[in-house]
Amino acid sequence: MSKVLSIAILLTLGSIPVFAQFQTGTSIYTYAGVFNRVMQGHPNSKDDYVDAGVFTGYVEAASDIGIASGKLDFPPTTTIGQVCTVVYQYMTAHPKEWNGVALNVVLNALKEAYPPTADSSPGAKKQ
Secondary structure, three states, rough: OHHHHHHHHHHHHHOOOOOOOHHHHHHHHHHHHHHHHOOOOOOOOOOOHHHHHHHHHHHHHHHHHHOOOOOOOOOOOOOOOOOOOOHHHHHHHHHHHOOOOOOHHHHHHHHHHHHHHHHOOOOOOOO
């Protein structure tokens, strides 16, 4: 019985899209607007907190990709709230990018605000 259950779970998990490319800038900007509203203390409903969390999670995952690839370098005191605000402001200023892949839009925003340093490239020796 446990073997059948394990196979069923694996088949179910295999059908869940997990790639960042499935999101467009437009869909992420919708969440970004909700994030901004929540941060300003004006949520419309409890669902706004969930949507703001979706945006925060997406930006955090994109940030991890940028850090791991050596494309980003955050100061040690940077908060996820600051990073999300940077992305929201960038997206507001660059609506032509919304039709692209959301990951690229988020990374463009972060690269502009937090460019890599010589020590942040992959393989750089950390002291």
